[in-house]
Amino acid sequence: MKTSLFLLSLVSIVSTACAEDKQPAKSDQVMTQPKIDLPESEWKKRLTDEQYRVTRTAGTERPNGAEYEKFNKQGDGIYYCVCCGLELFTSNEKFHSGCGWPSFYDQSKANNVKETADPDGHRVEVTCKRCDAHLGHVFDGEGFKTPTNRRFCINGVALNHVPAGGPAPKLLELGSAEVEKKKEEVAKEAGVEVKKP
Numbered sequence: 535m536k537t538s539l540f541l542l543s544l545v546s547i548v549s550t551a552c553a554e555d556k557q558p559a560k561s562d563q564v565m566t567q568p569k570i571d572l573p574e575s576e577w578k579k580r581l582t583d584e585q586y587r588v589t590r591t592a593g594t595e596r597p598n599g600a601e602y603e604k605f606n607k608q609g610d611g612i613y614y615c616v617c618c619g620l621e622l623f624t625s626n627e628k629f630h631s632g633c634g635w636p637s638f639y640d641q642s643k644a645n646n647v648k649e650t651a652d653p654d655g656h657r658v659e660v661t662c663k664r665c666d667a668h669l670g671h672v673f674d675g676e677g678f679k680t681p682t683n684r685r686f687c688i689n690g691v692a693l694n695h696v697p698a699g700g701p702a703p704k705l706l707e708l709g710s711a712e713v714e715k716k717k718e719e720v721a722k723e724a725g726v727e728v729k730k731p
């Protein structure tokens with residue numbers, strides 16, 4: 535009886551937490567991982583200048599550039615966030631749109647991509663749910679003959695492609711006191727006890 539009561543309260547806590555987010559994450563990765571929020575100086579150290587410009591300052595890479603060429607040559611595999619290592623897209627949803635940037639008709643089943651309408655209502659920005667990296671934009675109803683008729687127009691520099699069967703990149707984990715504190719806060723909210731290493 536005690537166990538079922540505990541489970542019941544845990545479920546209600548978790549569903550309350552989800553209700554605050556309009557698009558609740560389905561991935562376990564996201565549900566159990568705190569968001570990564572680094573100072574700009576840290577991101578600058580970790581990323582190349584172009585990765586930083588695109589992902590952390592909402593920049594856009596040159597169309598039909600080197601990243602796009604690389605993308606077109608890539609075979610089956612998974613695309614991870616270049617900043618934090620979270621799964622974002624897979625080659626299953628990749629398609630040729632002719633726009634000059636990597637295109638997907640949907641995000642990966644991990645559901646780690648967040649969509650936010652620009653304040654002017656013209657475009658919908660897509661970002662990484664865990665580290666808020668700017669990835670690109672998503673456009674609806676352009677007439678593409680894909681299962682969704684959506685085009686996730688993504689900067690190749692924001693993605694880390696791992697060929698099918700290859701090892702997933704390590705999720706960005708920082709040992710800093712700040713990150714540990716955040717982890718504890720998140721765990722406390724979810725009613726889970728954190729084991730210290």
Ligand SMILES: [Zn+2]
Pocket residue numbers: 615616617618619620662663664665666667
């Ligand atoms: Zn990320």
